[in-house]
Amino acid sequence: MLELLLTTYVFCYHFQLNDPLIQLVEDYKWINFFDFDWRLGIDGLSIGPILLTGFITTLATLAAWPVTRDSRLFHFLMLAMYSGQIGSFSSRDLLLFFIMWELELIPVYLLLSMWGGKKRLYSATKFILYTAGGSIFLLLGVLGIGLYGSNEPTFNFETSANQSYPVALEIIFYIGLEIAFAVKSPIIPLHTWLPDTHGEAHYSTCMLLAGILLKMGAYGLVRINMELLPHAHSIFSPWLVVVGTMQIIYAASTSSGQRN
Numbered sequence: 001m002l003e004l005l006l007t008t009y010v011f012c013y014h015f016q017l018n019d020p021l022i023q024l025v026e027d028y029k030w031i032n033f034f035d036f037d038w039r040l041g042i043d044g045l046s047i048g049p050i051l052l053t054g055f056i057t058t059l060a061t062l063a064a065w066p067v068t069r070d071s072r073l074f075h076f077l078m079l080a081m082y083s084g085q086i087g088s089f090s091s092r093d094l095l096l097f098f099i100m101w102e103l104e105l106i107p108v109y110l111l112l113s114m115w116g117g118k119k120r121l122y123s124a125t126k127f128i129l130y131t132a133g134g135s136i137f138l139l140l141g142v143l144g145i146g147l148y149g150s151n152e153p154t155f156n157f158e159t160s161a162n163q164s165y166p167v168a169l170e171i172i173f174y175i176g177l178e179i180a181f182a183v184k185s186p187i188i189p190l191h192t193w194l195p196d197t198h199g200e201a202h203y204s205t206c207m208l209l210a211g212i213l214l215k216m217g218a219y220g221l222v223r224i225n226m227e228l229l230p231h232a233h234s235i236f237s238p239w240l241v242v243v244g245t246m247q248i249i250y251a252a253s254t255s256s257g258q259r260n
Contacts, residue, residue: 003082004054015047022092022158030096039093039156049089049212049219056211057082064204067115074115078204081107085212089219094142094155097224101138101216105131108205108213117200123193124200130193134183138220141177144169145228160228167231174232177225184217188247199260 015023022041030038042050057078067074084104091097105128112124146155148165165173183190198206226233 001058004058007051007054011047011051015042017044020044025092027092036095037093037155039096040087040090041092042090045219045223046089049215050086052215053082053085053089053212056207057085060204060207060211063207064202070114074111077107077111078208081111081208085216088216092157094146094157094160094224095153096155097220098135098139098142101220102135104213104216105135108209111205112197112201115202115205119196120200122200123196126193127197130183130190134180134190137176138180141173141180141224144173144176157223157228163228165229170229170232171235174225174229174236177229178221178236181217181220181225184220185214186217187243188250 010024020043022043025039025041027037027039027041030036061075061078064074064078081104084100084102084107087100088097088104091100109124109128112127113120116123142155145160145163146153148163148169154160154163179190183193186194198209201209
């Protein structure tokens with residue numbers, strides 16, 4: 001609740017709605033040996049998901065109370081998941097974005113495997129295999145963008161946005177990143193982990209999965225694919241419309257067979 005109040009206070013009193021630039025920037029060297037930067041900031045695209053994350057996490061935590069078994073560990077994992085999600089939405093560095101993306105997976109796996117239903121281990125394992133497999137493509141895409149055309153790695157969002165790539169290479173980057181975000185969204189045919197996970201998850205975990213986790217895939221698609229790879233996105237965006245339409249029709253047609 002304190003996190004939600006703090007986030008709301010920042011939005012109301014420190015965030016300028018008419019300023020299109022990155023605000024509340026935090027930028028310094030993180031790990032000098034690897035030249036990693038800790039670079040955070042928010043803009044109009046990220047402030048909405050951050051507020052949503054605080055609101056839904058607060059509701060999910062209250063809905064879970066009282067947790068009868070290992071309550072301290074449960075709430076620690078909820079807050080760790082919260083940290084990874086806020087970090088993903090506010091990262092201004094590609095490598096930091098990947099680290100936060102991965103950090104968020106560990107608490108979700110433990111919440112599923114420890115407080116889930118009868119098939120919780122199966123659903124948790126399926127979830128981690130799908131998402132970790134997608135993360136491999138995310139890492140390759142991040143490294144490709146950061147290492148291309150420079151003697152020194154440049155993972156800064158602003159620097160990468162001004163970088164130009166050969167069309168074929170940009171398409172390869174786009175496809176790799178799209179696979180990672182499609183798993184998280186999830187988009188057909190990479191969606192099969194979702195029914196098992198939602199069916200077995202604790203209802204508070206299910207709130208976080210549906211309310212926040214799935215939005216991370218869409219956020220990554222807009223933040224990275226659209227902003228950093230605009231030429232490839234102009235090629236693939238009509239196909240995304242087709243896939244989205246197919247997904248809506250497919251989901252609606254399968255609902256008639258649902259008995260739960």
